[in-house]
Amino acid sequence: MARPGSSQAGSEVRSELTRDVLSSVLQGGWRFVVLAEIANFAVLRRHVGKPRADTLIVDVAARIASALPEARTVIAGRDIAEIAFESDARLALDLALTAIEVAFELPFDLDGESYMVCLQLGAAAADGHRDEVHLLEEAEKALRDARTEHVAVARDVAGDSAAIDRAELGRDLTRAIENEELFLQYQPKVHLRRQEITSVEALVRWTHPTRGLVLPSDFIPIAEESRDIVALTLWTIRRSIQDQKILAEQGHDLRIFINIAGVLLADERFVRRACALVENSGAQLGFEITETSVIRDPESAIANLKVFAAIGIVIAIDDYGAGLSSLAYLKQLPARELKIDKLFVTQLTSSNRDPLIVRSTIDLAHALEMEVVAEGVETQAAMALLSVMGCDMIQGFLISRPINIDALIHFLDEGKHLAIAANARAPLNRLATVWKRA
Numbered sequence: 327m328a329r330p331g332s333s334q335a336g337s338e339v340r341s342e343l344t345r346d347v348l349s350s351v352l353q354g355g356w357r358f359v360v361l362a363e364i365a366n367f368a369v370l371r372r373h374v375g376k377p378r379a380d381t382l383i384v385d386v387a388a389r390i391a392s393a394l395p396e397a398r399t400v401i402a403g404r405d406i407a408e409i410a411f412e413s414d415a416r417l418a419l420d421l422a423l424t425a426i427e428v429a430f431e432l433p434f435d436l437d438g439e440s441y442m443v444c445l446q447l448g449a450a451a452a453d454g455h456r457d458e459v460h461l462l463e464e465a466e467k468a469l470r471d472a473r474t475e476h477v478a479v480a481r482d483v484a485g486d487s488a489a490i491d492r493a494e495l496g497r498d499l500t501r502a503i504e505n506e507e508l509f510l511q512y513q514p515k516v517h518l519r520r521q522e523i524t525s526v527e528a529l530v531r532w533t534h535p536t537r538g539l540v541l542p543s544d545f546i547p548i549a550e551e552s553r554d555i556v557a558l559t560l561w562t563i564r565r566s567i568q569d570q571k572i573l574a575e576q577g578h579d580l581r582i583f584i585n586i587a588g589v590l591l592a593d594e595r596f597v598r599r600a601c602a603l604v605e606n607s608g609a610q611l612g613f614e615i616t617e618t619s620v621i622r623d624p625e626s627a628i629a630n631l632k633v634f635a636a637i638g639i640v641i642a643i644d645d646y647g648a649g650l651s652s653l654a655y656l657k658q659l660p661a662r663e664l665k666i667d668k669l670f671v672t673q674l675t676s677s678n679r680d681p682l683i684v685r686s687t688i689d690l691a692h693a694l695e696m697e698v699v700a701e702g703v704e705t706q707a708a709m710a711l712l713s714v715m716g717c718d719m720i721q722g723f724l725i726s727r728p729i730n731i732d733a734l735i736h737f738l739d740e741g742k743h744l745a746i747a748a749n750a751r752a753p754l755n756r757l758a759t760v761w762k763r764a
Contacts, residue, residue, distance in 0.1 A: 357452050358419045359465040360409040362390060362426060365444040365473075366669045367405040373679045374436050380404060385434060386443060393429035394422055408462075416482075419451050423478045442673060447478035470543040496552045498534065499545055503557050508532050510565055511728035512582070514737070515699055515721045518713050523738065525581040525612065527721065528566050529728045530558065546587075555587050556596050563600055567609040569731050578738045583612035583642060588619025592626035597633060605637055612640035614665070620655050628658050635660035642699070646687065657694065664691040668702025668722070675707045685715045692716065 364370070364386060371379035387407040391399040397411035411422070426447060433440040448469025450461050464481045471479040502508055512526040532540040549555040566582045573580055590596045604611055613634055620627045631641055642663035643656070666687055673680050684700070691698045700712050703722035712720060726737060 355453060356413050356416055356418065357461060358409075358411055358413070358422065358449060359458075359461050360419075360422060360426070360447060360449040361402070361465045361469045362386065362407045362409065363446045363448075363469060363473075364405040365446045366442075366673065369669050369673070369677075369680065369683075370436075370441060370443070372683065373439075373441065373677075378437060382434075382436070382443070383407060386445075389429050389434075390426055393425045397422065416451060419449055419480055423447055423449060423480065427478070439678070442676060444669075444672070446472040446476075448472045449478070449480040450483055451480060452483045467544065471541050474541060474543045492548055495540070495545065496548045496554070499532070499549060499552070499554050499558070502532055502534070503554065503561050507534065508558075508561060508565075509730065510562065510569065511730055512569075512734045513721060513728040514726050514734070515583075515719045516725050517719050518709075518717065523580065524719070525583055526734065527583045527585075527614065527728075528562060528569075529585075530562055550587055550589055555589060556593065559584070559586065559590060559596070560599060560603070563603050563611070566611060567603065567607045570609055570611075572731060573735065573738075576735050576739070578735065579610075581610040581612050581640060583614050583640075585644070586613045586615050586619075588616065588622050588627070591615065591619055591630050592623040594630075597630045601633065601637055604639060610638070612642055612663070614642045614644040616644050617646065617655065620659065624655060624658075628655075632660050635662075643696075645701075662696055663699055663719075664694075664696045665699040665701050665721075666717075671700050671702045671708060671712075671722070672704065674711055675705070681711065681715075684712070684717075688716050 364382065367379065367382075370382065374382075383401050383403070383405055387399050387401050390407055390409060391397070394409060394411065397409050399407055399409050402408040409422070409426075411418070413419075426445065430443060430445055433442050446469060448465050448467070448471065450464035450468055452461050452464075460483065464483045468479040468481045509531050511529045511531055513529065514523045515525045515527065516522070517524045530542060530546075532542075532545055534540050546555075549558050562584050566584055570580070570582050603609075613631075615627075615631070620631075635641055640663060641659065641661040642665055643659065643661050644665050645667045646664050664687070666684060670680050670684050670687075674684060688698045697718040698716075699719040699721055700708075700717050701721050703709055703712065703720040703724045705724060709720055709724060729737065
């Protein structure tokens with residue numbers, strides 16, 4: 327969202343033009359709520375310290391208020407601001423989101439150093455017939471979607487459109503697992519030194535018969551609450567095993583990684599069933615778990631992860647650095663991969679401190695005999711710098727978006743990743759060269 331390198335003059339001109347247009351349509355029958363969350367809060371807290379980070383939302387709210395002077399901006403949490411306003415035109419919401427994005431193209435001066443603050447924006451629009459609580463709930467759902475999609479998300483709750491009923495959706499999910507309404511998409515991981523795709527991550531998607539595509543941010547939390555997460559994850563394992571056989575028939579021997587919810591790591595019945603599926607099929611699978619999932623019940627989680635590792639399932643630590651990183655747990659986990667959270671990677675070439683954190687994480691992982699995967703790689707410059715730092719694998723839109731099995735086979739057959747990975751060995755930019763000498 328924040329794009330380092332934009333000129334200050336250009337941003338100011340765009341901001342002024344957007345503000346002028348926006349002011350002409352504000353006030354009226356439509357009501358809007360926008361939730362603005364600091365996406366890279368954890369990263370900034372590491373850089374500037376907890377006391378300064380805890381006051382950062384005040385600066386963020388002030389900048390939003392400057393960009394949207396007619397709106398009401400309040401601090402709703404340590405890293406969230408809430409913006410409310412009215413207008414006769416639905417267009418006003420789109421203009422407001424643009425105005426906020428433009429305003430955050432410029433860095434913040436935090437104690438004498440420049441930092442980009444990246445926002446996630448979730449918004450809801452109503453035509454005056456919805457109560458404020460409903461509007462806020464829809465904005466919260468939009469914010470959850472924004473965290474997944476990494477773009478501003480707006481939900482319309484105008485007229486007679488119904489919001490998602492969690493109980494109803496939960497019942498539908500149970501049927502969806504049984505009726506094969508779910509499907510998997512795969513996102514490749516490229517090994518930089520080998521210049522080849524060695525594994526893919528499986529991501530669950532749901533096509534509802536009446537609602538259309540339901541985002542994971544809507545149904546995964548419901549699955550965890552209803553315990554459908556057990557059936558959902560076992561379905562994912564079975565489908566991954568089937569798809570892996572299809573890939574092998576086409577000449578592509580790839581390990582498939584599956585996300586495992588923290589609640590499952592203490593579920594002995596799930597562990598037994600998952601192990602039976604893997605052992606009976608001989609599949610090459612990996613399980614991705616987050617640090618926080620281990621912290622819930624460390625003793626059970628670590629014991630069951632060792633059971634998985636003992637039958638050949640590769641354990642990967644997902645989103646490393648975004649949560650409560652603990653060396654005490656890290657050294658006990660039977661993990662062979664560590665995935666650096668995308669929040670560190672997206673600002674790798676524009677931040678002074680993120681490269682230090684990433685390189686130290688790579689060194690730490692290698693010392694613990696783990697390979698490192700960088701998530702969220704979107705630029706050639708980031709890939710080049712990661713290659714110089716010794717990162718083993720990359721994953722992100724630079725290589726491929728998540729794609730279905732047929733598209734994955736075509737992608738692999740065409741070898742489209744080879745040209746991209748080869749650029750990691752091309753002459754590197756000045757920043758990469760500096761890091762190589764360091």
